[in-house]
Every structure is written in structure tokens, then in C-alpha cells.
Amino acid sequence: MTAISAHAPELSVQTWFNTDRPLSLASLRGRVVALVAFQVLCPNSIAMAVPQARRIHDTFEPSDVAVVGLHATFEHHQAYSLPLLKAFIHEYRLKFPIGLDSANAEGPIPHTMDRYGMRGTPSLVLIDRRGQIRKHAFGPAEDLRIGAEIGALTQEAVPGADAIASAASAAQPSAVGRPPAAA
Amino acid sequence: MTAISAHAPELSVQTWFNTDRPLSLASLRGRVVALVAFQVLCPNSIAMAVPQARRIHDTFEPSDVAVVGLHATFEHHQAYSLPLLKAFIHEYRLKFPIGLDSANAEGPIPHTMDRYGMRGTPSLVLIDRRGQIRKHAFGPAEDLRIGAEIGALTQEAVPGADAIASAASAAQPSAVGRPPAAA
Amino acid sequence: MTAISAHAPELSVQTWFNTDRPLSLASLRGRVVALVAFQVLCPNSIAMAVPQARRIHDTFEPSDVAVVGLHATFEHHQAYSLPLLKAFIHEYRLKFPIGLDSANAEGPIPHTMDRYGMRGTPSLVLIDRRGQIRKHAFGPAEDLRIGAEIGALTQEAVPGADAIASAASAAQPSAVGRPPAAA
Amino acid sequence: MTAISAHAPELSVQTWFNTDRPLSLASLRGRVVALVAFQVLCPNSIAMAVPQARRIHDTFEPSDVAVVGLHATFEHHQAYSLPLLKAFIHEYRLKFPIGLDSANAEGPIPHTMDRYGMRGTPSLVLIDRRGQIRKHAFGPAEDLRIGAEIGALTQEAVPGADAIASAASAAQPSAVGRPPAAA
Numbered sequence: 001m002t003a004i005s006a007h008a009p010e011l012s013v014q015t016w017f018n019t020d021r022p023l024s025l026a027s028l029r030g031r032v033v034a035l036v037a038f039q040v041l042c043p044n045s046i047a048m049a050v051p052q053a054r055r056i057h058d059t060f061e062p063s064d065v066a067v068v069g070l071h072a073t074f075e076h077h078q079a080y081s082l083p084l085l086k087a088f089i090h091e092y093r094l095k096f097p098i099g100l101d102s103a104n105a106e107g108p109i110p111h112t113m114d115r116y117g118m119r120g121t122p123s124l125v126l127i128d129r130r131g132q133i134r135k136h137a138f139g140p141a142e143d144l145r146i147g148a149e150i151g152a153l154t155q156e157a158v159p160g161a162d163a164i165a166s167a168a169s170a171a172q173p174s175a176v177g178r179p180p181a182a183a
Numbered sequence: 184m185t186a187i188s189a190h191a192p193e194l195s196v197q198t199w200f201n202t203d204r205p206l207s208l209a210s211l212r213g214r215v216v217a218l219v220a221f222q223v224l225c226p227n228s229i230a231m232a233v234p235q236a237r238r239i240h241d242t243f244e245p246s247d248v249a250v251v252g253l254h255a256t257f258e259h260h261q262a263y264s265l266p267l268l269k270a271f272i273h274e275y276r277l278k279f280p281i282g283l284d285s286a287n288a289e290g291p292i293p294h295t296m297d298r299y300g301m302r303g304t305p306s307l308v309l310i311d312r313r314g315q316i317r318k319h320a321f322g323p324a325e326d327l328r329i330g331a332e333i334g335a336l337t338q339e340a341v342p343g344a345d346a347i348a349s350a351a352s353a354a355q356p357s358a359v360g361r362p363p364a365a366a
Numbered sequence: 367m368t369a370i371s372a373h374a375p376e377l378s379v380q381t382w383f384n385t386d387r388p389l390s391l392a393s394l395r396g397r398v399v400a401l402v403a404f405q406v407l408c409p410n411s412i413a414m415a416v417p418q419a420r421r422i423h424d425t426f427e428p429s430d431v432a433v434v435g436l437h438a439t440f441e442h443h444q445a446y447s448l449p450l451l452k453a454f455i456h457e458y459r460l461k462f463p464i465g466l467d468s469a470n471a472e473g474p475i476p477h478t479m480d481r482y483g484m485r486g487t488p489s490l491v492l493i494d495r496r497g498q499i500r501k502h503a504f505g506p507a508e509d510l511r512i513g514a515e516i517g518a519l520t521q522e523a524v525p526g527a528d529a530i531a532s533a534a535s536a537a538q539p540s541a542v543g544r545p546p547a548a549a
Numbered sequence: 550m551t552a553i554s555a556h557a558p559e560l561s562v563q564t565w566f567n568t569d570r571p572l573s574l575a576s577l578r579g580r581v582v583a584l585v586a587f588q589v590l591c592p593n594s595i596a597m598a599v600p601q602a603r604r605i606h607d608t609f610e611p612s613d614v615a616v617v618g619l620h621a622t623f624e625h626h627q628a629y630s631l632p633l634l635k636a637f638i639h640e641y642r643l644k645f646p647i648g649l650d651s652a653n654a655e656g657p658i659p660h661t662m663d664r665y666g667m668r669g670t671p672s673l674v675l676i677d678r679r680g681q682i683r684k685h686a687f688g689p690a691e692d693l694r695i696g697a698e699i700g701a702l703t704q705e706a707v708p709g710a711d712a713i714a715s716a717a718s719a720a721q722p723s724a725v726g727r728p729p730a731a732a
Contacts, residue, residue: 041457076453087442147330155338259636270625274590513696521704
């Protein structure tokens with residue numbers, strides 16, 4: 001994973017599913033965010049990225065890691081509709097928030113996809129607790145590596161917490177059993 | 184993963200493969216250790232645990248994570264031999280160190296397996312940089328979860344390093360792209 | 367597989383893809399037909415039945431076995447559209463004929479699905495060279511068994527051919543290497 | 550599958566498992582035989598060919614198709630032993646007959662493997678009801694295709710039966726539901 005340190009652009013979503021109110025990255029600050037861009041008609045999205053998103057959602061504590069799906073409609077625009085996306089989410093039993101990327105009047109690439117410079121679907125973006133992009137990958141990704149990267153990010157200090165305290169926190173990860181107090 | 188904080192017992196190995204000299208957990212202190220106990224004739228070991236061990240070995244930096252295989256012969260003793268284990272390692276192209284657990288004159292359970300109270304094969308033990316057991320699981324384990332747990336453990340301070348320095352280190356994980364300097 | 371001997375009802379399709387002209391079972395008489403009913407939003411259809419249909423199409427000679435897909439829209443009617451089905455077929459690189467089951471003004475179950483009494487998607491119907499239903503299964507089906515059943519059906523005599531001749535033909539299957547002439 | 554019409558050489562086995570008495574191809578005449586050559590330390594044998602052999606055994610009627618395993622020890626001779634093979638069969642819950650190919654005093658290739666000209670493990674040989682080789686493949690094989698080939702072979706006339714009668718038999722396969730009597 002190459003070092004990427006750009007601040008994650010805000011999401012632009014025209015319709016949200018699985019959430020009572022619109023989500024923003026700003027509102028998720030302090031949590032690690034796994035942003036999974038997909039399309040219903042993209043074979044690798046359906047066979048790999050969406051099931052992986054579900055596993056991420058099932059594996060991590062919601063207070064540590066937020067999974068956000070993004071339907072980045074950049075092709076076959078006529079095929080997609082809100083009823084389709086709603087039925088898809090129902091049939092695949094997806095429980096994490098999913099946003100429909102905002103259509104762009106000036107071209108086929110929707111706004112969020114454009115801001116992130118995504119190359120296609122599936123794309124995975126990992127955003128740290130401070131809102132920085134730490135990974136941006138196109139195509140299927142291995143579970144072990146993604147798990148490791150998210151696991152590492154969860155150990156970083158929560159912004160706003162006292163520096164020394166957060167360092168201590170980083171040494172006592174919640175994702176694994178706590179070590180005994182240092183001698 | 185339940186919190187487990189016992190100090191990891193030292194390995195007892197009668198023959199090592201893929202290493203020039205005998206390994207000890209003491210010599211691996213400072214690194215996260217993934218100890219993978221298996222048997223050549225155990226279907227879940229061969230279908231799942233050994234390939235996962237290889238993926239762990241391929242995914243993490245050796246300076247961060249040491250994968251150690253342990254052939255924990257607790258049944259079918261007559262079937263196993265050094266030539267068998269050697270040929271197995273060759274055919275499966277395994278590159279990480281693998282030890283043959285020391286036979287126990289007093290019963291079928293070899294010494295390391297006995298010390299750890301392993302319930303069978305495959306078993307996975309994760310040991311932190313300070314030599315504490317942080318996970319001990321029997322049976323197949325999911326890649327995403329194991330990746331997350333190892334990834335989190337890699338972010339813990341290396342023992343012996345200065346406290347403030349290790350805190351800084353914890354905030355700048357090697358497993359993921361470095362964040363920009365905090366404002 | 368239970369013995370089923372009903373004559374296969376004719377297909378009722380409102381739109382065909384991957385074929386120059388509408389297909390009918392009557393026009394396929396003399397070939398074994400694998401009729402695969404699916405829906406784009408049905409997880410088991412997409413993960414298992416559609417890939418299996420493609421493998422059937424790739425494995426058998428078209429002159430022996432015709433694969434026919436049927437989009438049996440019986441739920442989420444609002445989600446489906448011709449552009450969706452067209453884009454799906456394009457993205458999944460499907461080359462065999464696929465028909466959109468005729469909508470039924472009197473209820474949610476489309477006409478072909480209704481005639482066959484299908485219980486849902488995916489469903490697989492195997493029809494022999496004489497137009498008789500020989501298998502009707504709901505849910506995922508194992509490749510080995512389906513292969514065996516289709517392979518056996520291909521060995522049956524083509525209707526209309528002379529009885530003695532077709533018997534000889536049955537003894538010299540095209541799907542496997544020809545045996546030497548009997549002594 | 551290329552047409553192969555050689556008469557299948559007799560098996561040469563030094564030890565049999567899962568059978569009360571030694572098997573011979575001669576004694577299996579009248580049945581289709583799936584001969585699966587494997588080695589315990591061959592990754593593709595264990596991951597693919599042995600599970601496929603088990604599926605063949607589970608799918609077809611024993612009176613139609615005989616699955617015969619052959620441990621074709623052509624390398625790592627020191628690693629293999631009768632206790633190893635016995636424990637392997639126990640752990641993998643294999644129920645079909647398995648023979649240990651007869652060691653060859655003149656070289657590493659055991660006798661049956663040598664007679665068939667097998668290129669390695671896994672190898673699959675399909676033998677028809679009359680004892681002719683109809684397929685001989687090296688490496689993993691697809692379930693659908695293997696199922697089709699075995700399914701087709703089961704439809705061939707049993708040798709010794711009356712010609713007209715066997716033709717009728719071929720038109721009434723047991724592997725699929727019987728068709729109604731021809732009009």
C-alpha cells in the first residue's frame with residue numbers, strides 16, 4: 001500500500017439507504033472509514049467487493065470502523081434506478097449505509113467518484129480517524145491485507161484526545177485482547 | 184477474540200525446517216508471532232490453515248510479523264516421519280520456519296501442544312511483541328479477522344523502546360501509508 | 367433425480383437477447399435443452415446458476431445441447447427493465463440466448479414460470495431430445511450431477527431417426543471418445 | 550476429450566484399502582470405471598482430484614460407475630508408508646477402494662502408472678463398460694465435463710447383453726428420469 005495522505009473529499013450522495021439521515025465523512029471523523037464503491041452490474045463488485053464489505057461490517061466494531069457503500073454509477077445509467085438499488089440491498093441482506101453517488105450533469109462520472117479519481121468499480125478507499133485517505137485501490141482486494149490495514153488504522157490515536165493518552169490507547173488495542181499492564 | 188494475557192510458553196521442537204538454526208520465541212521478541220499448528224493428514228490444516236499461514240507470511244513484513252509453523256503430531260504417529268514433513272514443505276512451497284513438535288515419552292500429545300493446551304489442529308496462536316498470548320483459536324479462522332488482529336498487534340510499541348518514541352511509532356504504522364504530520 | 371415425463375410447455379417470452387429470432391422449444395426439438403431461470407437480483411442465480419449455465423454452454427456441442435436463459439421476473443418488477451437486462455448480459459459476457467419471461471397481467475408470476483410451476487429462482491429444467499421434461503430443480507445444483515444428467519440425455523436417440531440406427535448412435539456417443547468397433 | 554480406444558491395462562496393486570478382496574478391472578467389466586491416480590503430498594491431488602473422486606462416488610450408482618483410487622507413488626518414496634495411506638483415507642473419510650500402485654524394482658515409476666503412461670498426479674482415466682480407455686487426463690478436471698463424460702459412458706450398452714435389448718437400454722438411462730414410452 002502506497003502512502004497516500006490527501007484529505008478525503010466529502011461524499012456527494014443523492015439518495016441514502018440503510019441510514020436515517022444523510023451521512024458525511026465529517027460526521028464519521030474519529031472512526032476508520034471503509035468506502036466501498038460498486039455497481040450492481042459489475043461482476044467483481046458483486047462477487048467480491050460487496051461480500052467483503054459485509055465481512056468488514058461484521059468483523060469490526062461500528063464505533064471503530066464505519067463501512068460505507070457507494071453505488072458509483074458511471075455506466076449503464078439507464079439500467080439503474082432507485083427501486084433496483086433498494087431491491088438489491090434487500091436481496092443481499094446488506095445492513096451498512098449505502099449511498100447513490102450524485103449524478104453529474106456534465107458527464108457520466110458521478111460526483112464522488114470524480115472527486116476521488118476512482119478508476120472504476122470496485123474501488124476501496126480506507127480513510128483514517130482524522131479523515132486522511134490511507135488506501136485507494138481499484139479491483140478486488142485480499143481479505144488478509146485489507147484486514148491488516150484496517151486493523152492497523154484502528155490502533156491510531158483518535159483525534160482530539162490528549163496526545164500522551166492516545167499513545168497509551170494505541171498500545172491497548174480494542175481489536176485484540178488487552179495485554180497485561182507493562183512492568 | 185477474548186483477552187488472553189498469559190506469557191507464551193517457549194517452543195519445544197525436535198527438528199526445524201526452513202531455518203538455519205533453532206528458533207525460540209525469546210529470539211523473536213519484538214515481533215508479532217503467528218504460530219500455526221497443523222498436521223499433514225488434517226484436512227482443515229491443509230485446506231485452510233497452511234494456505235492462510237502462507238498468506239500471512241506473504242502479507243506482512245518479516246521484521247514485523249514472524250510466521251512459525253508447528254507440526255503438532257498428536258495422532259497417527261506411525262504415519263509421520265522426517266522425510267514426509269520435508270517432502271510436504273517442498274511440495275507446498277512453504278518458506279517460513281516449521282518445527283516438528285517434540286514427541287512426549289509419556290503420551291501422544293507433543294510438548295509444545297501440551298504447554299499451550301491446544302485442542303487439536305489446526306490451532307492459531309498470536310503472540311504480541313512482548314511475548315504475550317493475544318489469541319488462541321482452534322479450527323479455521325477468517326482471513327479478515329486474523330488480518331485485523333495481526334494488523335492491530337503490529338501497531339503496538341516495541342518493548343524496550345522509549346515510551347514517548349514508541350507512542351509516536353504507534354501513530355505512524357508501517358503497514359499503512361503514513362499520515363501527514365499532525366497539525 | 368425423480369423421473370419426470372411431462373411434455374415441456376412452450377416458452378412464452380416477451381423479449382429475446384442473443385438470438386436473431388425468437389426461440390421456441392419446438393424449434394430446438396432433437397437437442398437437449400437446459401433451461402435456466404434466473405433473476406439479476408437473486409444472489410444464488412448470479413453466484414451459481416448463471417455461471418453454471420455458461421459452463422454448460424462452453425462444455426457441450428451446440429448441436430447436442432441448447433442452453434436457454436429465462437429471466438423469470440416474479441418479484442421486484444419495478445427494478446427490472448430491458449436496459450438492465452441488456453447491460454447485465456453484456457457485463458457477464460453471456461453468449462447463449464436469454465428470454466425475458468412474458469409478464470402476466472393477472473399476477474406477479476410471468477407466464478413461462480407459471481406454466482412450469484417453478485418455485486422460484488434459480489430453477490433448472492432439463493428437456494430431452496423429444497421435448498420431455500427430465501429434470502426440474504429449484505436452487506443451486508452440483509456441476510458433476512448436472513453434467514452427468516445432461517451427458518446421459520445427449521446419448522438418447524434423436525427422434526425421427528431410424529430405431530436401429532439411433533441405437534447404434536447411442537452406443538457411439540460424441541461426448542466421449544468413440545469406442546473401437548465391437549468385436 | 551480425444552478419442553482413445555486402447556484396452557485398459559490391468560491394475561497392479563500391492564495393497565488395497567476399502568475393499569475386502571483385491572480388485573481387478575476384469576472384475577469391474579460392465580461398469581464404467583473412474584480411475585483416479587493421486588499422491589498424498591501432491592497439492593492438486595488433495596485440493597481437487599480426491600474431492601472430485603469422492604463426488605463421483607457420491608453421485609453415481611455403484612452398479613453403474615466404480616471409482617477406484619490409485620496411490621501412484623512416483624516421488625518421495627521414503628515419505629510414504631502403509632500407515633500414512635491408511636491414516637489419510639481415514640481422515641478424509643474416503644469410502645471407495647484405493648490401491649497402492651506396485652513398486653517397481655527397476656525405477657521410481659510404479660507398475661500401473663507405467664503401464665498407463667501417466668504423466669504425473671493427479672491423473673484421471675475413464676474406462677468404459679467394455680474395458681476400453683475413453684479418457685486419460687493429467688491435472689485438475691472440471692466437474693461439469695467429467696460428469697458429462699461419465700454420464701454419457703453410463704448410457705452405453707452393457708457388453709454381453711443382446712444388441713437390440715442394449716439399444717433399448719441405452720434409450721432408457723437410469724441416470725435420468727425415464728422418458729415415456731415412445732409413441
